[in-house]
Amino acid sequence: MTDTTLNVDHVTKRYGSSSTEVTAVKDVSLSVKPGEIVLIMGPSGSGKTTLLSMLGALLKPTEGEIHLNGTIISALSEKHLPDIRLKQFGFIFQDFNLLSALTALENVSIVAELAGMKGVAARKKSAELLADLGLAGRLNFLPEKLSGGEKQRVAIARALINNPTLILADEPTANLDSKIGHEIMRLLRQIAKEQNRSVVIVSHDQRIKDIADHVLWLEDGQFKEIVSMAIDPVCGMSVEREKAFHLSLNGMDYYFCAKGCRDEFAADAEKYQQTNEASF
Amino acid sequence: MILLAFHNLFQNKTRLVISVGGVALALLLILSLDAIFAGVEHQITAYIDNSGADIFVAQKDVRNMHMAASAIPASIIDQVKAIEGVEIVTPILYVSNMVVTGDKRNLAYIIGLTENSPIGGVWNLASGRGQPGKSETIIDRSIAEMSDVELGDTVEILGQRFTVVGFSNETANIVNSIAFISLDDFQALRGSPDVVSFLLIKTHSGLSADAVAALLESKIDGVTALSRTAFSSQERRVVKDMSTDVITIMNLIGFLIGLAVMALMVYTAILSRRKEFGVLKALGARNGQLYQVVLAQAFMSVVLGFGLGVVFVLLLSGIIPRLGLPLSLEIRPISLLKVGGTSLIIAALSAILPIRQISGFDPAMVFRGT
Ligand SMILES: Nc1ncnc2c1ncn2[C@@H]1O[C@H](COP(=O)(O)OP(=O)(O)OP(=O)(O)O)[C@@H](O)[C@H]1O
Ligand SMILES: [Mg+2]
Numbered sequence: 095m096t097d098t099t100l101n102v103d104h105v106t107k108r109y110g111s112s113s114t115e116v117t118a119v120k121d122v123s124l125s126v127k128p129g130e131i132v133l134i135m136g137p138s139g140s141g142k143t144t145l146l147s148m149l150g151a152l153l154k155p156t157e158g159e160i161h162l163n164g165t166i167i168s169a170l171s172e173k174h175l176p177d178i179r180l181k182q183f184g185f186i187f188q189d190f191n192l193l194s195a196l197t198a199l200e201n202v203s204i205v206a207e208l209a210g211m212k213g214v215a216a217r218k219k220s221a222e223l224l225a226d227l228g229l230a231g232r233l234n235f236l237p238e239k240l241s242g243g244e245k246q247r248v249a250i251a252r253a254l255i256n257n258p259t260l261i262l263a264d265e266p267t268a269n270l271d272s273k274i275g276h277e278i279m280r281l282l283r284q285i286a287k288e289q290n291r292s293v294v295i296v297s298h299d300q301r302i303k304d305i306a307d308h309v310l311w312l313e314d315g316q317f318k319e320i321v322s323m324a325i326d327p328v329c330g331m332s333v334e335r336e337k338a339f340h341l342s343l344n345g346m347d348y349y350f351c352a353k354g355c356r357d358e359f360a361a362d363a364e365k366y367q368q369t370n371e372a373s374f
Numbered sequence: 375m376i377l378l379a380f381h382n383l384f385q386n387k388t389r390l391v392i393s394v395g396g397v398a399l400a401l402l403l404i405l406s407l408d409a410i411f412a413g414v415e416h417q418i419t420a421y422i423d424n425s426g427a428d429i430f431v432a433q434k435d436v437r438n439m440h441m442a443a444s445a446i447p448a449s450i451i452d453q454v455k456a457i458e459g460v461e462i463v464t465p466i467l468y469v470s471n472m473v474v475t476g477d478k479r480n481l482a483y484i485i486g487l488t489e490n491s492p493i494g495g496v497w498n499l500a501s502g503r504g505q506p507g508k509s510e511t512i513i514d515r516s517i518a519e520m521s522d523v524e525l526g527d528t529v530e531i532l533g534q535r536f537t538v539v540g541f542s543n544e545t546a547n548i549v550n551s552i553a554f555i556s557l558d559d560f561q562a563l564r565g566s567p568d569v570v571s572f573l574l575i576k577t578h579s580g581l582s583a584d585a586v587a588a589l590l591e592s593k594i595d596g597v598t599a600l601s602r603t604a605f606s607s608q609e610r611r612v613v614k615d616m617s618t619d620v621i622t623i624m625n626l627i628g629f630l631i632g633l634a635v636m637a638l639m640v641y642t643a644i645l646s647r648r649k650e651f652g653v654l655k656a657l658g659a660r661n662g663q664l665y666q667v668v669l670a671q672a673f674m675s676v677v678l679g680f681g682l683g684v685v686f687v688l689l690l691s692g693i694i695p696r697l698g699l700p701l702s703l704e705i706r707p708i709s710l711l712k713v714g715g716t717s718l719i720i721a722a723l724s725a726i727l728p729i730r731q732i733s734g735f736d737p738a739m740v741f742r743g744t
Contacts, residue, residue: 143741152656152738179737180658191653191740195381204378208659252657264741 098161099259099292100126100149105158105168107144107315118144120315121158126260129290131283131305135297136312142296143264145312149294150183150262151175163259180209184253184291186282188265190245192237198224198248199233202255209256223251227281243274250282254291261286263295272301279305304332324349327366328358375663379670382647389639390675396635397679397720398686401713404628405687408709410548411617413702417547418613419606421483424544426493427464427574428583430605434596438609439468439483444571446597453594454573459586461578464491465570467560473513473553474530475521481550482513484531486560486571494574496554501525502540506556512540514551516700531555532563546700575599629716632679636724640672644728648735656737664732669725676721680714 102124109116118141126132136142147153148160151167160168167178192201199220206216221233227247237245246266253261261282267275279295283305286293295306303309304325311318324335324347331351338349339356343363350356359366383390418440422430431454433444454463467486472479487495487506496504500515502525511531513523518541528535531553545552561567577586583601590599600608644651651664684705691703 147738147741150656152741176655176658176660178658179656183658185656185740187653187740191649193378193650193653195385196378200377200381204375205657207375208654208657208663 097127098125099128099130099163100124100294101161102149103159103161105145105148105155105160107141107148107153108156118315119148119155122312122315122317124310124317126292126294128259128292129286131286131293131295131307133295133297133303133306133309134312135300135303135309138298140312141315142312144315146262146264146294146296149260150185151178180205181256182259184256184258184261186246186249186253186261186263186266188268190237190242190249190269192245192248192252194237197234197236198229198240198244201237201248202251205252206255220251220255223255224248227251242270243278246270246278247281250278250285254285259292261291261293263293263297265297265299266295267297267299267302275299276301304330326351326355328355375666376670379667379674382643382667383671383674386643386646389643393635393639393675394678394682396639397632397676397717398682400628400632400635401680401683401717402686402690403631404625404716405683405705405709405713406690406703407621407624407628408712409687409691409703409705410701411613411621412704412706412709414547414549414617415610415613416704417700417702418549419609420544420547421485421552422602422606422609424497425574425602426497426576428577428602429575429587429590429599430602431573431575431590431597431599432571434598436598437600438605438612439572440609440612441470444468445569446571446573448568448570450594450597451573454575454590457586457590457593459577459581459589460575462492462576464488464494464574465557466494466572466574467557467564468571469532470550471532472530473511473517473551475518475523475527478521480517480521482517482531482553483550484560485552485554486557487554488557493576496540496542496545498543498545500541500543502538504540504542506539506554506559508556508559509534509536510539510556511536512542512554513538514546514553514700515541515543516546517551529553534559534563548701551700625716629720632717632720633723636672636676636720637727639675640668640724640728641731643671644668644731649740651732652735652737652739655735656740661733665729668728668732669721672721672725673718676717680717683713684710
C-alpha cells in the first residue's frame with residue numbers, strides 16, 4: 095500500500111434523496127502513485143468535479159472509502175479535515191480563486207500561516223516559491239493586476255506551499271489561452287516529477303492529455319476505459335499505449351503514432367532520447 | 375488573518391465609508407447629545423455659580439430655582455443679618471417668564487435686583503450698564519442679537535415695557551436666558567412689596583458656608599438655606615432628572631442605528647466574499663479562523679467609526695459657539711468611555727450574527743464555479 099498515494103475504493107456519491115436523487119459518481123475505483131499525474135476527462139455533468147471534491151476531502155462519499163497515505167480520509171470527522179486539507183492537498187481551480195484583497199505574496203503566505211508557519215518565515219518561503227515560478231517581479235501585485243497565467247502560477251505556488259502529497263486541479267486551463275494553459279501544465283508536470291508529488295487533474299482540455307501519465311474517461315459517473323498515454327518521441331504527439339506502435343530499447347518502452355515515426359526513432363534513437371528528456 | 379481582515383476592509387472603499395461613516399454618525403448622536411446636556415447642566419447653574427453668594431436662602435423645602443417658586447417675607451432680612459458669620463444679605467425676586475422682543479418671545483428667568491447690590495447681579499457685562507434702574511432691564515447679548523434689539527430699545531417683561539440699558543454675557547442657554555430688572559419694579563408688578571424670592575448671602579471669609587447655612591436654618595423658621603455648591607448641584611439634578619429619559623431614548627436610538635449599520639456591513643462583507651471564505655475553507659482554514667477575520671473587521675470599522683465620531687463632535691463643539699448659538703458642547707471623559715463601550719458592544723453583537731453564516735459555508739462550492 096505504501097506505493098500508492100491515493101486509493102479510491104468503490105466510491106459512490108449520490109446527491110439528494112428519493113425522487114430527486116442523482117448518482118453523480120458510481121462505484122469508482124482508482125489509485126495514484128507518488129509522482130504520478132492522472133487526468134480525468136469526460137462530458138459535462140459526468141461527475142468529475144464531484145469525484146475531485148471527494149478526493150480533496152471537501153465532500154464525503156455516500157459509499158466506499160478514500161485512502162490517502164494509508165489514512166481513510168473519507169471517514170474522518172469534520173474536525174480533522176482542515177488539517178488534512180491544509181497539509182496533504184494542494185488545490186488549483188479553474189477561476190484561480192485568489193483572495194482579491196491580498197497581494198500575490200500574501201495569497202501564498204496566508205496558507206502557510208494557516209498551517210502554523212510564522213509570518214516572516216511564511217513570507218520568505220512564499221517569495222522563494224513564487225520566484226521559482228517566475229513571479230519574482232510580481233510579489234506585491236494584487237490579483238487584478240496579474241494576467242491569467244500569472245494568477246494560475248500564484249495558485250500553483252499556493253497549492254505547493256505546504257508541501258502537499260496530492261495536488262488536485264479542476265479545469266486549471268479553462269480560463270487560459272491554449273499556449274499559456276499548456277505552459278502552466280508543463281510547469282505542473284515538472285514540479286510533480288521533480289518533487290515526486292501526485293497530481294489529479296480534471297479537464298475538458300484535450301491538449302493537456304500529453305502531460306498526463308494516465309488519462310481516465312468518466313461518463314455517467316463511471317470510468318469507461320482507462321487509457322494510458324505516452325508521447326511519441328519523434329513527433330511529440332500524445333498516443334494511447336494500447337493502440338500505438340511500440341518499441342523496446344535498452345529496457346525502455348517507446349510508443350509512436352505511426353510506423354514512420356518508429357522507424358525514424360530506430361534510426362537515431364540517441365537524438366530523440368535527449369529531446370524527449372529535455373521536453374519534460 | 376488579521377491582515378486579511380485589514381485588506382478586506384480597505385479594499386472596498388465605498389463600503390468602508392458607509393460603514394465607518396454610519397457608525398460614526400450613530401455614535402455622534404449619542405456623543406453630541408451627552409455633550410449638549412453636559413453643557414446645559416453647566417449653563418443652567420450659571421446664575422447660581424456666578425452670583426457671588428455663598429448661601430441661598432429660600433422658602434422652606436425649595437432647593438433650586440428652575441421650575442420652582444419661592445416666597446419669603448422681606449422682614450426676615452434683619453434676622454438673617456444678625457446670624458453669626460453673615461456679612462452681606464441681598465434679596466432677589468425671581469420668576470420664570472418671557473422677554474418679548476417684537477414678535478419674539480424668549481423664555482427667561484426674570485431677576486429683580488436691589489439697587490447697587492454687590493451680589494446676585496450681572497457678572498459679565500457685554501455693553502451698557504449692569505445695574506437696572508426704574509423701567510430698565512439688562513438682557514442677554516445673544517438673545518438681543520437674535521431679536522435685533524439694541525441698547526435703548528424696549529422689550530416687554532411681565533406685561534410691562536422696559537428699556538434695555540445693558541447686555542450681559544453667559545446668561546443664555548438653549549432653554550432660556552436671564553433678564554435683570556429692579557427689585558422695585560418687580561415688587562410693583564407682583565403687588566406684594568413685603569415678599570422676596572431668595573436671599574443671597576455672603577459669609578465672612580474663612581467660614582464654612584455649610585455651617586452657616588445650617589445655623590441659619592436652625593435659627594430661622596420657614597426657610598431652607600443651602601451653600602452655593604449644594605444649591606447648584608440640586609439645580610443640576612433637576613435638569614438631569616428631566617433629561618435622563620430623553621438621553622436614554624437617544625442613546626438607544628444611536629445604539630440601534632450603529633448596530634444596524636454594522637450588522638448590515640458585516641453581513642454584506644461576508645456575503646460578498648462568500649466565495650473567498652469557501653476557498654479559504656477548502657484550503658484548510660477553520661471556522662474559528664474565518665470568524666476571527668470577520669470579528670477583526672467589525673472591530674476595526676467600529677474603532678474607526680468611534681474615532682471619526684469623536685472628531686465630528688469635537689468639530690461641532692468648536693463650530694457651534696462660533697455660530698452665536700446659545701449652546702455649548704461639553705465632552706466629558708465619562709461619555710467618551712460610555713460611547714467607546716457602546717461601540718465595542720456594537721462590534722461584538724454585529725459579529726455574532728455571522729457565526730452560523732460562516733460555519734454553513736460548504737467548501738465544496740469552490741469547485742462549482744462562480
Ligand atoms: N450539490 C449538488 N447537489 C445535487 N446534484 C449535484 C450537486 N453537485 C453536482 N450535482 C449533480 O451531479 C452530477 C455531476 O456533477 P459534476 O459537477 O460532478 O459534473 P462535472 O463532470 O464536473 O461537470 P462539468 O464538466 O460541467 O463541470 C450532475 O448531474 C450534477 O447536476
Ligand atoms: Mg466540473
